[in-house]
Amino acid sequence: MAGRVGLTADRLVRAGAELADEIGFEHVTLSELARRFDVKVASLYSHLRNSQDLKTRIALSCLEELADRAADALAGRSGKDALGAYADVFRDYARQHPGRYTATRFPLDTETALASAGVRHARMTRAVLRAYGLAEPEQTHAVRMLGSVFHGYVSLERAGGFSHGPPDSQESWERIIDALDALLRDWPTP
Template sequence: MARAGLTMDRLARAGAELADEVGFEQVTVSALARRFDVKVASLYSHLKSSHDLKTKIAMLALEELADRAGEALAGRAGKDALTALANVYRDYARQHPGRYAAAQFRLDPKSAAASAGGRHAQMTRAILRGYDLTEPDQTHAVRLLGSVFHGYVSLEMGGGFSHSAPDTEETWTRVLDALDALLRNWPAP
């Protein structure tokens, strides 16, 4: 019998909060049970395992990111849209480091299909249509953008840029300018 008040949604949200506080890798069913002051067994009517919990947190994070990106992209095109999308990822990572890490969690095919990951790809592809990229270049560009956004954010959050000039905001702006220029002048194969 499920404990009153505990739902999968509530557990996923509490797990996401825990991830932001202690790190995504530290989130376990045991840690979540302590947060609710219940026995671990109480949570197994909602969860199969810590992996299942992490999957739910990842799906929540992807949904939150997709919602933010959708709002930020509304009515934008070209470089303005590219910058808005990039800033959503960077801001989300800064505000919710554990959830951002969860968004990178490898999902099984069934969970991936049910997640908001497809929305992310659709939004990125919509931005790229403004740059007149067709396949397979569009796929290459999606991978490039994901790599640059995630790489920069990961290095910045890990302190990789903290001991050097210029300011990381200036670098971020220059990176986005360079991406825009590259996308406008995509090299032929």
């Protein structure tokens, strides 16, 4: 089949990420990917072990892509400016690439997670928090809080949870960043 020419694991992962944006990450399978390339599923097995392997590779690729965007957004920023820019990266990525964003939430085993760009995300979050002077273990609590707020808001917004009345979700987003900044500046001590 002509579609087989040029297949590589990287090309399949890129196509899988595009497919995730089109049909949803949860629907990405080797069968769907084979249809995209007009090949039999068996031809993909020389590049990918199974659908789990494909999804893991897509997740790793999307985590890297998101980390690169976050690093660019954080360059030269600190404090509330960095906090807002960092938060916006997640929200914008979810809007532009809904399937890829979902892929960044895909569960990875510990070894894979520790070798992924997820570690970069944690370091960048801690870099944002430097301006707030939080020491451990409070810094870890703050990292978890920010992740929960960013991802929770994005998930609710994507599900249409804020589209039924005023105020506009952008206004709420900005107020949440203001509130997070105030909380981080006056972090409660145990």
